[in-house]
Amino acid sequence: MSLTPDEVKAVAHLARLALDDADVPRYATELSSILQLVDELEKAPTDNVSPMAHPLDLSQRLREDQVTETDQRELFQEIAPSTGDGHYLVPPVIE
Amino acid sequence: MSMQGWEVVIGLEVHVQLKTRSKIFSGAATAYGAEANTQACAIDLGMPGVLPVLNREAVRMAARFGLAIDAEIAPRSVFARKHYFYPDLPKGYQISQYELPIVGKGHLEITLEDGSARSIGVTRAHLEEDAGKSVHEGFGKASGIDLNRAGTPLIEVVSEPEMRSAKEAVAYLKKLHSLVRYLEICDGNMQEGSFRCDANVSVRPAGSSEFGTRTETKNLNSFRFVEKAINFEIERQIDVLESGGKVVQETRLYNPDTGETRTMRSKEEANDYRYFPDPDLLPVELDAAFLDVLRAELPELPDAKAARFQSEYGLSAEDAAVLTASRELADYFEAAASRVKDAKLAANWVLSELGGYLNRDDLEITESPISSDALAGLLARIEDNTISGKIAKEVFEAMWSGEGDADTVIEARGLKQITDAGAIARIVEEVIAANAGQVEQYRAGKEKVFGFFVGQVMKATQGKANPAEVNRLLKEKLQG
Numbered sequence: 001m002s003l004t005p006d007e008v009k010a011v012a013h014l015a016r017l018a019l020d021d022a023d024v025p026r027y028a029t030e031l032s033s034i035l036q037l038v039d040e041l042e043k044a045p046t047d048n049v050s051p052m053a054h055p056l057d058l059s060q061r062l063r064e065d066q067v068t069e070t071d072q073r074e075l076f077q078e079i080a081p082s083t084g085d086g087h088y089l090v091p092p093v094i095e
Numbered sequence: 096m097s098m099q100g101w102e103v104v105i106g107l108e109v110h111v112q113l114k115t116r117s118k119i120f121s122g123a124a125t126a127y128g129a130e131a132n133t134q135a136c137a138i139d140l141g142m143p144g145v146l147p148v149l150n151r152e153a154v155r156m157a158a159r160f161g162l163a164i165d166a167e168i169a170p171r172s173v174f175a176r177k178h179y180f181y182p183d184l185p186k187g188y189q190i191s192q193y194e195l196p197i198v199g200k201g202h203l204e205i206t207l208e209d210g211s212a213r214s215i216g217v218t219r220a221h222l223e224e225d226a227g228k229s230v231h232e233g234f235g236k237a238s239g240i241d242l243n244r245a246g247t248p249l250i251e252v253v254s255e256p257e258m259r260s261a262k263e264a265v266a267y268l269k270k271l272h273s274l275v276r277y278l279e280i281c282d283g284n285m286q287e288g289s290f291r292c293d294a295n296v297s298v299r300p301a302g303s304s305e306f307g308t309r310t311e312t313k314n315l316n317s318f319r320f321v322e323k324a325i326n327f328e329i330e331r332q333i334d335v336l337e338s339g340g341k342v343v344q345e346t347r348l349y350n351p352d353t354g355e356t357r358t359m360r361s362k363e364e365a366n367d368y369r370y371f372p373d374p375d376l377l378p379v380e381l382d383a384a385f386l387d388v389l390r391a392e393l394p395e396l397p398d399a400k401a402a403r404f405q406s407e408y409g410l411s412a413e414d415a416a417v418l419t420a421s422r423e424l425a426d427y428f429e430a431a432a433s434r435v436k437d438a439k440l441a442a443n444w445v446l447s448e449l450g451g452y453l454n455r456d457d458l459e460i461t462e463s464p465i466s467s468d469a470l471a472g473l474l475a476r477i478e479d480n481t482i483s484g485k486i487a488k489e490v491f492e493a494m495w496s497g498e499g500d501a502d503t504v505i506e507a508r509g510l511k512q513i514t515d516a517g518a519i520a521r522i523v524e525e526v527i528a529a530n531a532g533q534v535e536q537y538r539a540g541k542e543k544v545f546g547f548f549v550g551q552v553m554k555a556t557q558g559k560a561n562p563a564e565v566n567r568l569l570k571e572k573l574q575g
Contacts, residue, residue: 014367016180053173053195053372059380065115065152068122069136076140077132086131087239090182093229 002032101336102301103329104309105264105294106256108248109271111281112225112289113156119224119248120147120190127287135227135242141186147375149174153248154379156280157197157222159389160250161280163396164217166201172546173221174376177368182240183227191251193370197219197379198250203274204398205266206416215267216255225249244288256295256306265318268292269420273397277422285316292321297330298336307332308342312356314349324349328356400425408438417446424460427467432473436478444474450490465494473501481505482512483562514561516568519552522560523568526551537573545569546550 003011005024008031012019019027073086082089118125121138138145161168170380175193198220206212227242252271258264262469272290275281283290297309312328315321327349332342347356397419404415404425419425428445432438449470454465465473475489476482482490482505493504505511513519526548527534552565 001144014178014369023434053378054374054376056377058377059171060149060152060377062154063122063148065117065150066122067117069117069124069134071133073132073135075137076137076142079299082237083237084234084237086133087230087234087241088132089234089237090240091238093182093231093238 003028003035098329098333100301101298101333102303103259104256104297104299104306105258105261105325106309107250107252107254107258107264107267108255108293108295108311109268110225110291110293111160111252111271111275113153113248113250113280114282114289114533115150115152115156115248117150118246119153120151121246123246125247127289129243130240131239132243134247136317139185139242139246147190147373149376149379150248153222154197154381155389156248156278156383157220157250158386159278159393160220160252160275160280161198161201162386162390162393164198164201164203164220166217166514167199168381169195169197169199170381170415171195171198172222172379172381174373174379175370176373177223177370179368181226181229182238183229183242183245185227185242185245189224189226190376191223191370192221195378197381203254203267203270205263205270206265208262210412213263215257215263218253218255220250220252223249223251249361256297256309261322261329264294265322265326268318270397273420277396278395287319288316290314290489294321294325294328295334296325297342298329298332308344310342310345310347310356312347312349320349320351323354324356327354331356332430342569343509360485370482394422401550404428406440408432410439410442414442414446418442421460422516427460427463431471431474435474437474440474440477441471442472444491448488452491453496463490464497469494469500474499476505480512480514480561482510483558486510486512486558510559512561513559514564516564519556519560519564520568520572522552522555523548523565523572526555527572534573545573548573 005028008024008028009019011031025067077083077088080088113119115125118139119125123136123139124134126134138147159170172192173195174190176188177191177193178188180187196219198217200219201217202214203217204212204214225244225247227240227245230239233239239543242444258267272283272285275290276283281289283293290317294312294315295309296312297307299305299307304350310328310332312324315324330349335342343358346359348359349356399417401412401415404410404418405412410418417424418428424445424573428441431445434442435441449463449465452458453460473487473494476490477484477487477517490504490510493499493508494501498504498507530548530551533544533547537548548569549562549565552569553559553562
C-alpha cells in the first residue's frame with residue numbers, strides 16, 4: 001500500500017501536525033514503507049489467535065467509588081496561557 | 096408536504112450519566128453545579144504521566160443496566176481511545192469502548208399511544224468518559240472551558256434503527272429514562288445534561304429495504320424537543336428528496352427557539368476517530384459470580400411492576416403504566432393503596448387529584464405536600480362515609496395548602512357528612528314541603544326534577560348529606 005501526498009496531508013491534519021509541503025514526498029515514502037510492513041504482518045496465520053488488547057496478560061484493577069481529590073485549580077491554572085473566572089480561556093469555539 | 100409514500104427510520108444514541116460519587120478514572124467529585132474547574136484533577140486535565148484507574152461502581156452500574164435490558168454482558172470488555180480535537184477534551188482523545196463494549200445486544204419494550212406494544216432493539220451500551228463544557232458567553236472574544244464534567248462516567252446506549260415515528264422515539268426514550276432511574280444509576284435530569292439524546296433520522300421510499308442517508312441531530316435536552324426535532328428533520332428530508340435533491344450525511348444542531356435543525360459539522364471534516372485500545376487500561380473482566388450478585392440485586396422493573404399492579408390491584412393497563420412510569424410515583428401509590436380498602440380509589444386519587452395539583456404547581460411526586468400516609472387518611476374517611484367524594488376534594492385542597500391532615504380539616508371546617516337518616520329525612524321533608532310545584536311535576540312523571548331536589552337538600556346541608564342516603568329518602572318521600 002502506498003500513500004498519496006493528499007493522504008499524508010490528511011493524516012498530518014488529523015494529528016494537528018504542521019508539515020512543510022517540501023517534506024510531503026519523503027513522509028509519503030516513509031509512511032508507505034511502514035504500511036508495507038503491516039501488509040507483511042497481515043500474511044501471518046492468525047486463525048486461532050484471539051486479538052490482543054494489551055501486552056500484559058492481566059485484567060483491570062478497579063478502584064472504590066470514593067472522592068480522593070481536592071481542589072487544586074490554582075495550581076493547575078498557573079501554567080495555563082489564559083484563564084478567567086475560573087475557566088481556561090481558548091480561542092472562540094463556534095459550532 | 097406529505098409523508099405519503101415515505102418510511103421514516105430512527106435510531107437513538109443516548110448518553111446516560113452514571114451517578115457515581117467520583118469520576119470514571121479519577122477520584123475527583125462529580126457533583127453538579129460546583130464552581131468551574133474545582134472538580135477537575137490532573138487525570139481529568141490529561142496531565143502528562145497520570146494513569147486512569149477504573150471506578151468499580153461505574154462498571155457495576157453499566158452491567159446492571161445490561162442485565163435490565165436482557166443483554167449479554169461481555170465477560171471481557173476493552174477501553175479504546177477515540178481521537179478528536181476540541182478544547183473541552185484535554186487529552187485529545189476520549190476514553191471510550193469500541194470493538195468490545197461492556198453491554199451487548201438487548202431490548203426495551205415500548206407501549207404506544209394506541210396501547211400496542213413493540214420491542215426496540217438496543218445494539219450496545221458502552222462505558223466512556225464525558226467531556227468538559229465550553230462556555231461561549233461572558234468571556235469576550237474567547238470561549239471559557241470548565242472541565243468539572245470531564246471524566247464523569249457515561250454509558251452510551253445505542254438503539255437499532257427500528258423506530259418509525261417521532262412518537263415511537265419518544266416512547267423509547269421515556270422508557271429508557273424510567274429504567275435508568277428505577278435502576279438508580281442515573282438521576283435522569285435532562286436540564287442538567289444527565290440524560291442526553293442524539294437522533295439519527297433518515298427516510299426512504301415506503302417498501303424499500305435500503306436505508307436512506309441519515310443525519311444526526313444533537314442538543315435534544317427534553318422529550319418535547321426530541322419529538323419536534325425529529326419531525327422537523329423528517330419533513331426537511333422529504334422536502335429535499337421530493338424536490339430532487341440529496342440528503343447530506345451530517346451532524347445537525349437543534350435550536351429550541353426556532354424548532355429547526357441546522358448544519359453543525361460539514362462533511363469535509365468527517366470524523367476519523369482513529370480508535371485503538373487504550374494502553375493505560377487493561378481489559379475489564381467480569382465473572383459470572385459478580386453478575387449473579389447484580390442480577391439478584393435488580394429491583395422490580397417498570398414492566399413487571401405494571402403487570403403486578405394490574406393483577407394485584409385490578410388497575411387498567413393504562414393506569415398501571417402511568418403509575419409505574421417512575422419508581423417514586425409507584426411507591427407513593429402502593430403506600431397509599433396498602434392503607435385503604437379500595438386500591439382503585441387510591442389509584443384514581445393519585446392520578447387525577449394529586450397528579451393535577453403536582454402538575455399545576457410543577458412539583459415532583461417526592462415534593463408533594465401531601466404524603467402517601469396523609470392521602471390514605473383522607474381516602475379512609477371517604478370509605479367510612481365520614482365525607483363524600485366531593486367534600487374530599489375540598490379537604491384535599493385544604494391539606495395541600497397546609498391546613499393539616501384529613502381529620503383536622505374535616506373537624507375544623509365542620510365537613511363531617513350527615514349520615515343520620517333521621518336528620519336527613521327532616522331536611523328532605525322540609526324541601527318537599529317548600530317546593531309543592533316541583534313535587535307536582537315529579538309525580539306527573541317529570542323525573543328530571545329529581546336532580547332539583549337533590550340539589551336543594553345538598554344546599555341545605557352545605558353538601559354534607561350522604562348522597563346515597565339523600566337519594567334513597569327523596570325517592571321514598573316523593574312517592575307520596
